[in-house]
Amino acid sequence: MCGLCLPHCPTYTQTRNENESPRGRIAIARALAEKNLPVSETLFRHLDQCILCRACERACPSGVSYGHLMDKTRQLLHENGMNKSNKLMQKLTTEKKMMKTLGTGLWFYQQSGLHWLANKTGIGKINALLPEKLSIKKWQSFYPSLSPERGRVALFTGCIASITDQETLHSTIALLNLIGFSVNVPEQQGCCGALHLHNGDSQQAKEMAQNNIQVFAELDINTIITTATGCSTTLLDYSTLINSPSADTFSMQIKDINQFLSEIDWQQEIKFLPLEKNILIHEPCSQKNIKIPHGKIQQLLGQIPSININTLPEKMQCCGAGGDYMMKYPDMAAQLREPVIAYLQQHPTDILVTSNIGCAMHIRAGIQQAGLQTEILHPVTLLAKQLAETRDNPVAQAVS
Ligand code: SF4
Numbered sequence: 256m257c258g259l260c261l262p263h264c265p266t267y268t269q270t271r272n273e274n275e276s277p278r279g280r281i282a283i284a285r286a287l288a289e290k291n292l293p294v295s296e297t298l299f300r301h302l303d304q305c306i307l308c309r310a311c312e313r314a315c316p317s318g319v320s321y322g323h324l325m326d327k328t329r330q331l332l333h334e335n336g337m338n339k340s341n342k343l344m345q346k347l348t349t350e351k352k353m354m355k356t357l358g359t360g361l362w363f364y365q366q367s368g369l370h371w372l373a374n375k376t377g378i379g380k381i382n383a384l385l386p387e388k389l390s391i392k393k394w395q396s397f398y399p400s401l402s403p404e405r406g407r408v409a410l411f412t413g414c415i416a417s418i419t420d421q422e423t424l425h426s427t428i429a430l431l432n433l434i435g436f437s438v439n440v441p442e443q444q445g446c447c448g449a450l451h452l453h454n455g456d457s458q459q460a461k462e463m464a465q466n467n468i469q470v471f472a473e474l475d476i477n478t479i480i481t482t483a484t485g486c487s488t489t490l491l492d493y494s495t496l497i498n499s500p501s502a503d504t505f506s507m508q509i510k511d512i513n514q515f516l517s518e519i520d521w522q523q524e525i526k527f528l529p530l531e532k533n534i535l536i537h538e539p540c541s542q543k544n545i546k547i548p549h550g551k552i553q554q555l556l557g558q559i560p561s562i563n564i565n566t567l568p569e570k571m572q573c574c575g576a577g578g579d580y581m582m583k584y585p586d587m588a589a590q591l592r593e594p595v596i597a598y599l600q601q602h603p604t605d606i607l608v609t610s611n612i613g614c615a616m617h618i619r620a621g622i623q624q625a626g627l628q629t630e631i632l633h634p635v636t637l638l639a640k641q642l643a644e645t646r647d648n649p650v651a652q653a654v655s
């Protein structure tokens with residue numbers, strides 16, 4: 256009841272409406288659970304307009320577990336038929352075949368040159384969400400180390416990222432292989448289930464979690480590398496979603512690639528090409544939530560000679576991407592992105608690095624709308640691009 260979380264909440268900051276604040280939403284959720292308020296469109300909207308950025312959770316001095324509370328509340332709403340999730344997105348993330356077909360379709364669309372034509376029409380909006388060059392490389396189940404093997408890990412590829420962010424995933428594999436890690440990429444892995452969980456379909460989310468737990472348990476590894484912090488947060492939550500020792504083991508094995516690289520000793524073996532560019536680090540809310548110690552990405556990129564690194568101001572709030580939030584509430588999402596774009600307009604930036612695919616897509620669309628030239632990369636892709644050996648190295652092929 257203290258309200259200390261209010262100034263940290265992006266939707267409250269925009270609306271100044273207590274119903275759009277963490278404290279207000281908790282009060283609504285409680286009234287709903289205690290059957291003191293009926294399910295209504297207004298009640299649903301206040302709860303659904305929460306981005307689940309969990310900035311309130313970080314700010315709360317009483318340790319209120321807001322994220323879990325809201326997942327349960329949305330489950331209750333889902334059971335009452337209230338759900339504004341994007342059905343196509345949910346289907347795509349559940350059915351791998353459909354996702355692969357979409358990936359191939361988008362690749363052909365980009366190759367065909369039609370995307371330039373499409374810019375003149377409504378469907379050109381899709382271009383803003385896509386990276387400059389999509390790839391449809393087939394995954395191998397195992398990528399052996401290129402130097403004496405110091406360990407084996409597995410890679411979680413994700414659903415959307417496995418088609419729209421192959422550059423990051425292949426850079427991750429290539430870098431890991433170069434520094435002595437073999438990488439397993441199990442074919443049967445699926446989406447983390449975040450969209451289903453956050454839209455109240457916890458049954459489907461549990462089924463997706465069970466599949467991933469089983470697939471990765473079959474491998475002889477003790478680390479599962481993730482590259483998208485949005486997925487990492489959900490994968491870390493499997494131990495809460497499913498009450499079983501295998502779910503606990505799975506969640507304990509999750510390690511974000513930035514965190515993994517900052518915790519092992521490898522830098523002295525590798526040289527990076529200088530890069531005289533202005534880099535801006537964007538920290539996704541999910542990155543702050545999974546507690547990658549502040550400054551680690553700066554430290555990693557700082558190994559590139561001549562690089563100039565800045566970070567977005569600490570007080571900058573959620574960019575508004577929030578999984579499918581940017582599709583469900585595009586106006587609010589665009590409003591929340593505005594400070595990031597304004598910062599880029601005032602501080603010329605060559606490359607913005609972010610570790611979450613959703614934020615990358617949403618901010619890229621804003622950059623294109625504003626006519627800026629800033630490129631968006633994952634920190635690991637930038638590292639891989641600058642490897643001094645890239646001229647004759649498989650990393651170069653992986654990144655190109
Ligand atoms: S999760 Fe984010 S948007 Fe939702 S109430 Fe908390 S701070 Fe506000």
Ligand code: SF4
Binds near residue numbers: 311316
């Ligand atoms: S969630 Fe925490 S910070 Fe927000 S009002 Fe409740 S106790 Fe205070």
